[in-house]
Amino acid sequence: MGLWTWLTDRDGSKARRVEERVKHYEFLVTAASVAKIDLVCRDDLWAFTEKQTRALQEEAFQPPSEDLIIRDEGMVTVPLSGTNLAAVLEAMFHLDTAPDTSRVARAQAVQVYISITSVLGLVSPMSDRDNPLIPIVIDDRIRRRQPDPDGPATATP
Structure with a gap:
């Protein structure tokens, strides 16, 4: 991007992209x-x-496959080191910003990215060993209401 393009950016989109990259x-x-x-x-x-992370961040990502904990209902717990967490973030950011990413892949990447960054806002130096670590949980579910005798079950928001 040239200086003239930068200076004539009337809607501020380039400045927002720069801010987004700094925050990332x-x-x-x-x-x-x-x-x-x-x-x-x-x-x-x-x-x-x-x-996706393996493909986009192969030098930084060491997947913890042997340490996966299989939970009920198709859920897994994946222990991630900081290096792996950063690699996942970078890969998800890339998928969100790449023009050739499908909508479904972008949606998944954004969900992972937002879930991780919302927890990163809570990070502080570990001075209290009794303070448990907060896991990053991506588990949105649609709850069912009690069945209505006059109609089908409906979802609650």
Whole structure:
């Protein structure tokens, strides 16, 4: 991008992209400082995340496949080091910003990215050993209401 393009950016979109990248870099630095955190999600979402991160961040990503904890209802717990967490963030950011990413892949990447960054805002130096680590949980579910005798069951928001 040339200086003239930068100076004539009337709607501020380029400035927003720069701010977005600066904030993303801050998240990467914070993620890299985490010793270990658990990511809890569906097994297919983890398969997507692992595949994309492996492809886009192969030098930084060491998948913890042997340490996966299989939970009920298709959920897994994945222990991630800070380096792996940063690699996942970078890969998900890339998928969100790449023009050739499908809508479904972008939606999955954004969900993982937002879930991780919302927890990164809570990171502080570990001075209290009795303070448990907060896992990153991606598990939105649609709850069923009690069946209506006059009609089909409906979902609650």
